[in-house]
Amino acid sequence: MRTPIIAGNWKMHKTVGEAVETCRKLEEVVTDSPVEVVVCAPFTSLSALSALGMEKVQLGAQNMFYADQGAYTGEISGQMLVDTGCSYVILGHSERREIFGEDDELINKKVLKALELGLRPILCVGETLSQRKAGETEEVVVSQTAKALSGVAAEQLPQVVIAYEPIWAIGTGENSTPEDANRVIGLIRSKLAELYDGELAGQVRIQYGGSVKPENIAGFMQQPEIDGALVGGASLAVEDFAAIIDYQR
Numbered sequence: 698m699r700t701p702i703i704a705g706n707w708k709m710h711k712t713v714g715e716a717v718e719t720c721r722k723l724e725e726v727v728t729d730s731p732v733e734v735v736v737c738a739p740f741t742s743l744s745a746l747s748a749l750g751m752e753k754v755q756l757g758a759q760n761m762f763y764a765d766q767g768a769y770t771g772e773i774s775g776q777m778l779v780d781t782g783c784s785y786v787i788l789g790h791s792e793r794r795e796i797f798g799e800d801d802e803l804i805n806k807k808v809l810k811a812l813e814l815g816l817r818p819i820l821c822v823g824e825t826l827s828q829r830k831a832g833e834t835e836e837v838v839v840s841q842t843a844k845a846l847s848g849v850a851a852e853q854l855p856q857v858v859i860a861y862e863p864i865w866a867i868g869t870g871e872n873s874t875p876e877d878a879n880r881v882i883g884l885i886r887s888k889l890a891e892l893y894d895g896e897l898a899g900q901v902r903i904q905y906g907g908s909v910k911p912e913n914i915a916g917f918m919q920q921p922e923i924d925g926a927l928v929g930g931a932s933l934a935v936e937d938f939a940a941i942i943d944y945q946r
């Protein structure tokens with residue numbers, strides 16, 4: 698049985714004060730659920746959130762660099778994230794790929810470093826609208842998955858969380874149907890089975906992301922291949938994010 702994982706990706710939102718207030722409230726309103734809850738906050742808020750000593754909410758970052766230290770102005774190392782109390786780090790988000798030019802090779806280096814440090818990567822994969830229209834969805838997500846995981850040892854694989862985020866569904870209000878997201882996630886899992894084996898592939902949690910809201914979360918969670926969600930906009934407001942986490946109630 699895979700433990701469902703629902704993560705909020707706050708992107709570039711919230712000051713330290715706003716982040717602390719949001720997480721304090723979240724700890725109060727989230728019921729003890731069987732779902733693992735993660736908040737991926739901007740770097741600037743991580744220490745303050747860690748100091749809250751949250752019990753129901755785990756901390757994640759939204760990016761890191763693969764080097765241990767050095768002359769990399771503006772970058773943050775994985776060790777720095779561990780030091781601030783992060784358990785997770787989002788890697789390969791489509792906004793990093795598209796706006797900041799990250800490619801599969803760079804993402805792979807980050808994945809390997811995160812795993813070496815005991816940080817769990819939330820690896821994002823997903824196709825653009827034109828790729829979808831051209832029938833390339835499977836090829837794109839399977840290739841992104843395989844390249845990002847190159848060199849990941851079998852025993853490390855269950856530490857990886859994959860988020861299938863079709864780019865056309867991010868922040869657009871358009872979402873994939875639960876059935877289609879389930880189909881694509883099934884293809885990703887089949888690739889994992891081919892690269893590793895069926896048993897290991899069956900242990901990896903694969904989320905759906907893209908315009909997830911309180912009104913549509915249950916439909917996604919009912920699908921057998923979907924193990925959670927990576928939530929952008931709707932994770933910013935406590936009421937909405939709590940409703941998504943407590944989707945079974």
Ligand code: 13P
Nearest residue numbers: 706867868907908929930
């Ligand atoms: P939205 O939920 O705002 O569509 O964002 C999804 C996303 O990019 C999460 O990483």
